[in-house]
Amino acid sequence: MTDIAYRLAQQRSIVTALPGPRSAVLAHRRGQAVAAGVGSAVPVYAADADGGVIVDVDGNSFIDLGSGIAVTTVGAANPEVAAAVAEQARRFTHTCFMVTPYEGYIEVAEQLAALTPGAHDKRTVLFNSGAEAVENAVKVARLATGKTAVVAFDHAYHGRTNLTMALTAKSMPYKARFGPFAPEVYRMPTSYPYRDRLTGELAARRAIDQIDKQIGAESLAAIIIEPIQGEGGFITPAPGFLPALADWATQHGVVFIADEVQTGFARTGAWFASEHEQIEPDIIVMAKGIAGGMPLAAITGRAELLDAVHPGGLGGTYGGNPVSCAAALATLHTMHDLDLPARARAIEHAIKPRLQESADRTGVIGDVRGRGAMLAIEIVHPGTTDPDPDLTTWIAAEALARGVVLLTCGTHSNVIRLLPPLVISDDLLDEAITVLDDVLHAAAGRR
Numbered sequence: 001m002t003d004i005a006y007r008l009a010q011q012r013s014i015v016t017a018l019p020g021p022r023s024a025v026l027a028h029r030r031g032q033a034v035a036a037g038v039g040s041a042v043p044v045y046a047a048d049a050d051g052g053v054i055v056d057v058d059g060n061s062f063i064d065l066g067s068g069i070a071v072t073t074v075g076a077a078n079p080e081v082a083a084a085v086a087e088q089a090r091r092f093t094h095t096c097f098m099v100t101p102y103e104g105y106i107e108v109a110e111q112l113a114a115l116t117p118g119a120h121d122k123r124t125v126l127f128n129s130g131a132e133a134v135e136n137a138v139k140v141a142r143l144a145t146g147k148t149a150v151v152a153f154d155h156a157y158h159g160r161t162n163l164t165m166a167l168t169a170k171s172m173p174y175k176a177r178f179g180p181f182a183p184e185v186y187r188m189p190t191s192y193p194y195r196d197r198l199t200g201e202l203a204a205r206r207a208i209d210q211i212d213k214q215i216g217a218e219s220l221a222a223i224i225i226e227p228i229q230g231e232g233g234f235i236t237p238a239p240g241f242l243p244a245l246a247d248w249a250t251q252h253g254v255v256f257i258a259d260e261v262q263t264g265f266a267r268t269g270a271w272f273a274s275e276h277e278q279i280e281p282d283i284i285v286m287a288k289g290i291a292g293g294m295p296l297a298a299i300t301g302r303a304e305l306l307d308a309v310h311p312g313g314l315g316g317t318y319g320g321n322p323v324s325c326a327a328a329l330a331t332l333h334t335m336h337d338l339d340l341p342a343r344a345r346a347i348e349h350a351i352k353p354r355l356q357e358s359a360d361r362t363g364v365i366g367d368v369r370g371r372g373a374m375l376a377i378e379i380v381h382p383g384t385t386d387p388d389p390d391l392t393t394w395i396a397a398e399a400l401a402r403g404v405v406l407l408t409c410g411t412h413s414n415v416i417r418l419l420p421p422l423v424i425s426d427d428l429l430d431e432a433i434t435v436l437d438d439v440l441h442a443a444a445g446r447r
C-alpha cells in the first residue's frame with residue numbers, strides 16, 4: 001500500500017521511557033476510577049492514530065500490528081469514515097430503529113446480503129458487539145429448529161456474556177468464577193493441525209462421531225465455529241474440516257453458524273474466511289472490521305431462519321446505531337475502493353515467508369499459520385512443541401519497547417498474532433517485521 005495520504009507521520013519513534021510521564025499519570029487516575037478487571041495489553045495511552053501508527057500521550061509513535069484486535073482494518077482515523085460519522089451525527093445520533101427506523105440500517109443490511117457468501121435470500125439484524133450478535137445467532141437457530149443443543153469447539157472464543165462464556169473454551173481470564181453458565185452447550189475437538197496432525201476429514205469425522213454419541217442431530221440446533229479461531233490462537237483448520245462439518249450440518253437440519261467477528265471483512269484475504277473453502281454459512285456473525293472502529297455487529301443469514309422469529313423477537317436499543325451504520329457504509333466503500341481483500345493477500349505473501357525464516361533460524365517458533373493479514377507464530381521451547389507463554393510475553397513486551405504493538409493469544413498464551421491495519425504502508429510493515437525478527441533472535445538467545 002503506497003498511494004495513501006496519511007495524516008500522521010508513518011514512523012516508529014520512541015522519545016520517552018515507557019510508559020512516559022503522561023501515561024503514568026493516566027495509569028494512576030485509572031487505578032482510582034476504572035475497575036481492575038479491565039486489562040490493557042500495553043502501559044501507554046493513545047493520543048492519536050492514523051494508518052499504521054498509534055501515537056501515545058507522551059509523543060511516542062508505535063507501529064500498530066494489533067488494529068485494536070482486528071477492528072481498524074481501514075485505519076483508526078480513516079478520513080472517509082470520520083466524515084461520514086460527523087455528517088450523520090450532525091443530523092441524528094439515535095432514534096432507535098425499533099422506534100423510528102432509518103435508511104442507513106437498511107443499506108448496511110443490503111450490503112451484507114450482497115457481500116456474505118451464498119446467493120440465497122438473506123436477512124440481517126444489527127447489534128453492538130460480537131457477543132451480542134453471537135447470542136442472537138443462537139437464539140435464531142434454537143427458535144427456527146425447535147432444538148436447544150449448541151456445539152462449540154476446543155479453543156473457541158465467542159464473547160464475555162453468559163451464553164458466549166459457555167461457548168468460549170478458555171477459563172482464565174474469560175470464565176473463571178463467573179458461572180454458572182448457560183446449559184445445552186457441548187464442546188467438541190477441533191482441527192489443530194500443528195498439534196493433532198490430522199487431516200481435515202479425519203478431524204471432522206472425530207467431531208461428528210462425538211456429536212452423534214453425546215447429543216444426536218435430533219437435539220442439535222446449531223454448530224458455531226470460527227473459520228480461523230482468534231483468541232484461541234489463530235488456529236487454521238486443516239483443509240476439508242470446515243466443509244465436512246458444514247455438509248453434515250446441512251444434511252442433518254443443524255444450523256451452521258460461522259463466527260467471523262475476527263476473520264471477517266477482508267482480514268484473511270477474502271471478504272469472509274468462509275470463502276476460502278467455499279462454505280455458505282446458514283448464519284454469519286460479524287463485528288470488528290465492519291465499521292472502521294465504530295461499535296457495530298451483525299448477523300446475516302438465511303431468510304427462512306431469521307424470518308421465523310416473531311415480530312419484536314429481535315432488537316435492542318442501540319442495535320444498528322445510525323452513526324455506526326454511516327461508518328460501516330464508508331468502511332465498506334473504502335474496502336472496495338482499495339481492494340483490501342487483495343491487500344490482505346499481498347500482506348500474507350510479503351510477511352509469511354519472513355516469519356517462516358525467523359522460525360527456521362531461531363528455533364522458538366513451533367508453527368507459522370493464518371491467512372491474509374491474520375497471521376500468527378506459536379512460541380515453544382526449542383526442539384519441542386511445549387508452549388512457552390513466558391517467552392511469548394517477553395517478545396510482546398520487547399517489541400513494544402522497540403516501538404511495535406503486538407498482541408498475544410492462544411489457549412496456552414503462547415501465540416504472537418499479527419493483525420496490521422490493511423492500510424499500513426509497505427515500508428512500515430517491512431520495518432515492523434524486521435523489528436519482530438530481531439526480537440525473536442534475542443528471544444532465542446534467552447533460551
Ligand SMILES: Cc1ncc(COP(=O)(O)O)c(CNCCCC(=O)O)c1O
Nearest residue numbers: 129130131157158159226230259261262
Ligand atoms: C471470534 C469472536 N467472536 C466474538 C467475539 C466477541 O466480540 P465482542 O465485540 O468483544 O463482544 C470476539 C472478540 N474477540 C476479542 C475479545 C477481546 C476481549 O474481550 O478480551 C471474537 O474474536
